[in-house]
Amino acid sequence: MPADLHCHTKLSDSSMGIDDLIVLAQKKGVTTIAITDRDCQAGTVRGKIIGERRGITVIPGVEISSYDSKRDKYVEILCYLSDSPDRLEGLCHRNIVQRKKASQLMTLKVARKYPITPELVLKCATGATAVFEQHIMHALIECGVTDRVYGELYHELFSPESSENVLVKVSYPEPSEVIEAVHEAGGIAVLAHPASSDCLELMEELVKAGSLDGIEVYHPENTPEQEEKLKKFAKANGILALGGTDFKGMYSKKTVCVGDCMTPDADLKALMSYKNKMKKKKAAMEK
Secondary structure (H helix, E strand, O other): OOEEEEEOOOOOOOOOOHHHHHHHHHHOOOOEEEEOOEOOOHHHHHHHHHHHHHOOEEEEEEEEEEEEOOOOEEEEEEEEOOOOHHHHHHHHHHHHHHHHHHHHHHHHHHHHHOOOOHHHHHHHOOOOOOOOHHHHHHHHHHOOOOOOOOOHHHHHHHOOOOOOOOOOOOOOOOHHHHHHHHHHOOOEEEEOOOOOOOOHHHHHHHHHOOOOOEEEEEOOOOOHHHHHHHHHHHHHHOOEEEEOOOEOHHHOOOOOOOOOOOEOHHHHHHHHOHHHHHHHHHHHHHO
16 A cells, blocks of 8 residues: 655644544555654654554654755755664754754744744644744744744745744754764665755765665655656666655645655555665675
8 A cells, every 4th residue: 555654743843643643544544654753753653553553554764854065955864664763863862952952042033023932932842852943833823923834924934035034054964974874773764855855966966876765756845747757766776766745734834634645555665675675785796
């Protein structure tokens, strides 16, 4: 069966808890999902247990933040099926600490312009490992400043193109460092939404270097043309073609539900057999 391999929970930048996410997947007839919270692996164990009760396979994952200094862009690397997830905890913790520092400053900047308080923002972020932009927007909705998470106000505050933005640069590791850490933890490294994140040049660079295991081909923000182009690129370079909804509940950028964007069955099988394939390839090369 096809799978939604990109879902977030309240532990990071989604409005929906793990239990409700899995119930939603069940209601939608989605039998396989991956929980990929930002810099947080805490939901995967609970997700697997709840999933087993409801007949849902939960693939362990995490979306790790990085920064491409060469192109001045934030980049996310998805990690799947890590053999030693504890080896990624230090990296995730450092990223969370950096995000907390930045979010505190951004919250104070917004509070100077609009009638919200840091305390209210923290309430909106209850259960999350850190405050995200969506939590600040949630607080602004609560105070009647706006009626939506994404819109003109979001662009004003969080778009790099806006002269009024409150963005604070966060110090994340380079994508190559994150991919190396993923491999050291026995995980599969996949570049998240390269088309919508405008990191196609980086994608080609990483694939040429032989460090990337796959790319996110299927994503709700992709046009059919972008999806086809990414699919062809993955096939031509012998890497995994994966994807999902990037589901974040009411914090999703588009109206999207779990299962609206899926990884086809053949690509899911390729993911699940990828490590054995790589082991055989390595063994053959060593003979």
